[in-house]
Amino acid sequence: MQRSLSRGQLLRSLLSSPHRRPRDPAWIAARAPAQSFWCSSRLSKKAGLPAAAAAAASPALPRPFQDPLCRHFKKDLPASPDLLLQPLSATEIRQYLRSKNISFHDGYSCLRAPSLFAERPRASDPSDKENFSLFIDKTTGRFLCKATLLEGSWEDFQDGVELLQKEGSPFLSPQTFASLLESETERDELELELDGLEVQRIWEKALWVSDLEEEEARLAKTIFNITGINNAILKKFGVKYFKPTKSLVFPWFSSRDFSLKGLKLLSAQCDQQLVKYVETMFPKPGNYYSLFGLHLMGKKDIQVVITSREVDSLALNQATGLPTIALPRGVSCLPPVLLPFLEQFKRIILWLGDDLRSWEASKLFARKLNLKRCSLIRPGEKQPCPLDAYAQGLNLGKILKTAIPAAHKSITSFRQLREDVFGELANVEQVAGVKWSRFPDLNKVLKGHRKGELTIFTGPTGSGKTTFISEYALDLCNQGINTLWGSFEINNVRLAKVMLTQFAMQRLEEQLENYEMWADKFEDLPLYFMTFHGQQNIKMVVDVMQHAVYMYDINHVVIDNLQFMMGQEQLFTDKFALQDYIVGTFRKFATENSCHVTLVIHPRKEEDDKELQTASIFGSAKASQEADNVLILQDRKLITGPGKRYLQVAKNRFDGDVGAFPLEFNKASLTYSSPKGKTRLKKLKDDNTVQLKTPGVETSEKKS
Numbered sequence: 001m002q003r004s005l006s007r008g009q010l011l012r013s014l015l016s017s018p019h020r021r022p023r024d025p026a027w028i029a030a031r032a033p034a035q036s037f038w039c040s041s042r043l044s045k046k047a048g049l050p051a052a053a054a055a056a057a058s059p060a061l062p063r064p065f066q067d068p069l070c071r072h073f074k075k076d077l078p079a080s081p082d083l084l085l086q087p088l089s090a091t092e093i094r095q096y097l098r099s100k101n102i103s104f105h106d107g108y109s110c111l112r113a114p115s116l117f118a119e120r121p122r123a124s125d126p127s128d129k130e131n132f133s134l135f136i137d138k139t140t141g142r143f144l145c146k147a148t149l150l151e152g153s154w155e156d157f158q159d160g161v162e163l164l165q166k167e168g169s170p171f172l173s174p175q176t177f178a179s180l181l182e183s184e185t186e187r188d189e190l191e192l193e194l195d196g197l198e199v200q201r202i203w204e205k206a207l208w209v210s211d212l213e214e215e216e217a218r219l220a221k222t223i224f225n226i227t228g229i230n231n232a233i234l235k236k237f238g239v240k241y242f243k244p245t246k247s248l249v250f251p252w253f254s255s256r257d258f259s260l261k262g263l264k265l266l267s268a269q270c271d272q273q274l275v276k277y278v279e280t281m282f283p284k285p286g287n288y289y290s291l292f293g294l295h296l297m298g299k300k301d302i303q304v305v306i307t308s309r310e311v312d313s314l315a316l317n318q319a320t321g322l323p324t325i326a327l328p329r330g331v332s333c334l335p336p337v338l339l340p341f342l343e344q345f346k347r348i349i350l351w352l353g354d355d356l357r358s359w360e361a362s363k364l365f366a367r368k369l370n371l372k373r374c375s376l377i378r379p380g381e382k383q384p385c386p387l388d389a390y391a392q393g394l395n396l397g398k399i400l401k402t403a404i405p406a407a408h409k410s411i412t413s414f415r416q417l418r419e420d421v422f423g424e425l426a427n428v429e430q431v432a433g434v435k436w437s438r439f440p441d442l443n444k445v446l447k448g449h450r451k452g453e454l455t456i457f458t459g460p461t462g463s464g465k466t467t468f469i470s471e472y473a474l475d476l477c478n479q480g481i482n483t484l485w486g487s488f489e490i491n492n493v494r495l496a497k498v499m500l501t502q503f504a505m506q507r508l509e510e511q512l513e514n515y516e517m518w519a520d521k522f523e524d525l526p527l528y529f530m531t532f533h534g535q536q537n538i539k540m541v542v543d544v545m546q547h548a549v550y551m552y553d554i555n556h557v558v559i560d561n562l563q564f565m566m567g568q569e570q571l572f573t574d575k576f577a578l579q580d581y582i583v584g585t586f587r588k589f590a591t592e593n594s595c596h597v598t599l600v601i602h603p604r605k606e607e608d609d610k611e612l613q614t615a616s617i618f619g620s621a622k623a624s625q626e627a628d629n630v631l632i633l634q635d636r637k638l639i640t641g642p643g644k645r646y647l648q649v650a651k652n653r654f655d656g657d658v659g660a661f662p663l664e665f666n667k668a669s670l671t672y673s674s675p676k677g678k679t680r681l682k683k684l685k686d687d688n689t690v691q692l693k694t695p696g697v698e699t700s701e702k703k704s
């Protein structure tokens with residue numbers, strides 16, 4: 001079937017993650033026959049079959065895992081801007097539906113149309129919402145049929161509609177639809193199959209807490225701080241206990257047939273007097289998403305409280321009797337694939353936790369869910385997370401009444417801001433952002449990595465900018481900062497190789513037997529790559545960033561480097577004006593999306609023995625004015641010897657502290673570290689250059 005590529009299709013093709021196979025043919029050839037990457041998989045075709053037929057076709061695969069909610073791994077498409085069409089908007093989706101005489105309801109995040117797959121009367125009654133079981137995401141066009149759990153892209157939907165109209169039949173058989181779908185790879189099939197078997201095994205072995213010996217049950221509840229939660233609530237939500245790993249087991253059931261779809265195991269580990277909770281998910285995160293408590297929702301429920309942890313949902317439900325749901329990966333993301341399951345709710349209260357990160361996440365998630373219906377619980381001393389509030393004997397119903405509407409006005413007063421200001425004053429450490437674990441000196445000067453900021457990073461040609469920024473971003477990503485890389489100069493395979501080496505902190509070439517182990521761990525990072533290479537159009541890049549923020553809740557975008565957006569704009573004859581425009585665009589993106597952007601810019605040509613300054617950044621002064629932070633990788637071979645660098649923080653809008661510290665490069669692991677007990681550097685007055693000093697990190701405070 002002939003069809004043109006839409007924007008959605010292109011945007012997806014321009015994003016990849018470690019979960020996906022790289023496009024490099026050499027890699028594919030080395031790992032598997034090239035054919036297996038490109039051919040359609042059997043599983044996805046089976047996914048479209050009715051459950052019984054699918055089960056018969058694959059006896060080894062437990063039924064729950066033939067769930068189309070599992071991600072479809074698209075074949076890569078050529079990333080050529082020539083193929084760009086108009087952006088997809090909700091208006092265009094509506095127009096298309098009208099042009100095809102498909103009736104629909106306008107929902108919060110989705111449009112709701114009759115299913116293409118379920119048999120229904122030819123002339124659907126538009127007032128009968130039950131018939132409208134197909135949900136189309138207003139931002140991406142991606143659809144989910146809740147009656148059959150079939151899902152696909154906007155292009156798949158259009159193909160389905162065309163086929164239906166051509167055949168003149170009342171509905172599309174799932175087999176026919178499956179033949180239109182692109183599919184998982186064989187490796188994904190195998191993973192799903194293994195995950196499915198593991199889920200069944202754990203579930204069957206796990207016990208209800210009420211069936212444990214009294215002492216064992218008491219101990220289990222104490223470990224997980226749920227002594228106040230009664231066994232009836234645990235059973236209602238399907239929570240079990242898995243003795244071999246001493247874990248709580250939280251199930252994800254299908255909202256359609258209540259079958260078991262996946263599990264989350266919560267285990268406690270002792271780390272020097274501190275109890276650390278570790279989550280393990282089956283299937284692997286990224287392969288499957290669902291909502292804990294979804295199976296308990298009635299068709300008539302119109303209000304729900306969303307929490308970030310399962311135990312919070314339990315406490316809230318026990319205390320208030322209200323419908324509660326827990327997100328699969330806490331505050332780290334709200335995957336759009338889950339939005340159709342939340343469409344029925346007219347009111348959603350987000351009570352995600354007691355820290356600033358939870359507060360930021362609730363504001364971002366409310367945007368996806370539609371601000372109109374969302375209210376947020378602001379973290380505070382009297383409003384801790386639900387489980388703690390319950391344990392402290394607080395009235396949870398009363399706290400829910402304090403929820404504030406998420407919809408904000410563009411004009412505000414101090415009355416509305418005072419709580420936000422108080423929050424900032426009371427949580428100084430959290431406001432300062434996420435700390436780097438590998439660069440303590442950077443924490444001392446910059447204080448942390450904060451949302452919504454623009455960082456400009458520069459350094460002499462070939463000084464190691466990409467290598468450093470790769471480790472700087474990896475450090476944050478390892479701490480749960482969802483990261484998107486736009487590497488225009490070096491290809492993603494090379495970049496991922498550098499990152500993987502930095503992640504493993506060792507030369508992997510010499511121990512290939514450990515490759516799979518490191519690659520498995522690396523694959524679990526919330527890390528995505530744009531598949532661009534070479535010169536790109538800024539609008540296209542920002543469109544991909546926007547799409548990634550919606551799909552993967554990206555918190556940090558790295559653009560390496562700005563010069564690769566300079567060649568595509570015909571409108572600008574003045575290259576400084578063009579650079580200002582590009583920097584301004586990234587600035588706006590960072591602010592509007594509450595997402596940190598790190599932008600690498602080449603310096604102007606400087607004399608070799610001179611250090612770079614803020615004014616050395618290529619272009620006009622606008623770049624450094626717009627930036628919240630300016631970082632310079634200085635290369636003073638003459639003083640510090642070859643291989644030695646230092647990092648200078650030349651601007652820090654957060655608290656004004658600037659300064660510099662040396663970095664020592666390890667060629668085997670491609671990592672930088674601060675040399676211990678060696679020469680340290682400090683900032684010298686106003687000229688923005690640095691000079692050696694012994695010892696200790698020195699920063700200069702902002703002058704008032």
Ligand SMILES: Nc1ncnc2c1ncn2[C@@H]1O[C@H](COP(=O)(O)OP(=O)(O)OP(=O)(O)O)[C@@H](O)[C@H]1O
Pocket residue numbers: 459460461462463464465466467468489642643644645664665670
């Ligand atoms: N401190 C260092 N000492 C020695 N070699 C380094 C150092 N940092 C990076 N390298 C090596 O130098 C090479 C170039 O590094 P990288 O690509 O990160 O530089 P860059 O500044 O981004 O280059 P460009 O200016 O072309 O964008 C790589 O092979 C890297 O491993």
